[in-house]
Amino acid sequence: MKAMRKLLGLLLLSGGLYALPAHAEGYKPVDIKPLDPAFFVPKRHDGRTYMITGGARGIGGATAVRLAREGANVVIFDVxxxxxxxxxxxxxxxGGKAEFVQGDVRKNADVQKAVDHAVATYxxxxxxxxxxxxxxxxSPDAVFDYQKQKSLLPTPIADAGDEYFDTVMDIxxxxxxxxxxxxxxxxxxxxKGGVIINICSIAGLTGLAGNPxxxxxxxxxxxxxRNGAIDYAPYGIRVNSVNMAATETAMTDMAMKFVMAASKENAQSTVPNMGRTKTLSLLxxxxxxxxxxxxxxxxxxxxFLLSDEASNLTGGLYATDGGWTAY
Structure with missing residues (x-):
């Protein structure tokens, strides 16, 4: 029995009961080439107007640029x-059309100002x-300082403060x-119907250590x-979300710095770090x-989800996570 348990442990550590690396059979690993930033579908969003909260940079910014290339009018709303x-x-x-309205998603007046500007302009x-x-x-543009910002950064529930929790929930x-x-x-x-896409996260599909x-x-x-999809389907309005794992953004850069600083501070701890049980997506x-x-x-x-090509898709929580939630 001990020998069986030892063998099982070795198999699990090596990647699974039946898994063998493909290259062991003569195949070579292949990296997936990332999408060319210049790629777009011409005229797919011609004449349409989209409001993008958090559209100044990152995923929101890239989406704003691509939507404009595909013919859309874009209103960016950001702090x-x-x-x-x-x-x-x-x-x-x-050659695209874009407007900017500065504001905070926590403030009703700011959000309404951006919506009104979109309608008035386009x-x-x-x-x-x-x-x-x-x-x-x-602040999204704050200079990272672990010791000064520690109480405002992600931390397990028992040690989390109100300002940290309330701010993240509010936004x-x-x-x-x-x-x-x-x-x-x-x-x-x-x-005339419409479509809303919410950027959520793998953290909206699973737990994520130290990030309550x-x-x-x-x-x-x-x-x-999901509730938006249910309530507004009769009006031709589709609502979906995208849920990504680590993506090259300023937020991910900050998270990496935080993890490194926290790991250094807790280097002598004998408590297992549950965040290390899974750190990468499949890809x-x-x-x-x-x-x-x-x-x-x-x-x-x-x-794609904003376009007519996704006409049958609503209420979906799409895992754009490189396979993170597959295992």
């Missing part, structure tokens, strides 16, 4: 004026991407609710997605450089 100005400038230089609102989100209670959950509420009203009034507020808020984001693990997803890979799925 980051400098980054938003750069994204709007890029879109206009490429005559209608056909869809929205809700990409604004945070992992910690610090990621309540902010999505307030955004959807404002975005739905003109779509209903127009009577992020996990709770992203589960709420997915809950809002990242298989890649020779362990690369993260790119913002353009995420934007590709979002632009």
């Amino acid at each position: 980051l004026a400098k980054d938003a100005a750069e994204t709007v400038a890029q879109i206009r230089q490429e 005559g209608q609102l056909n869809g929205a991407l809700n990409a604004a989100g945070v992992m910690a209670a610090i 990621n959950a309540t902010g999505v609710f307030k955004s959807m509420r404002a975005q739905l009203k003109p779509m209903l009034k127009q009577g 507020a992020y996990v709770a808020s992203k589960h709420a984001c997915n809950g809002l997605t 990242a693990y298989a890649d020779s450089n362990k690369r993260q997803a790119t913002v353009w890979e995420q934007a590709a799925v979002i632009c």
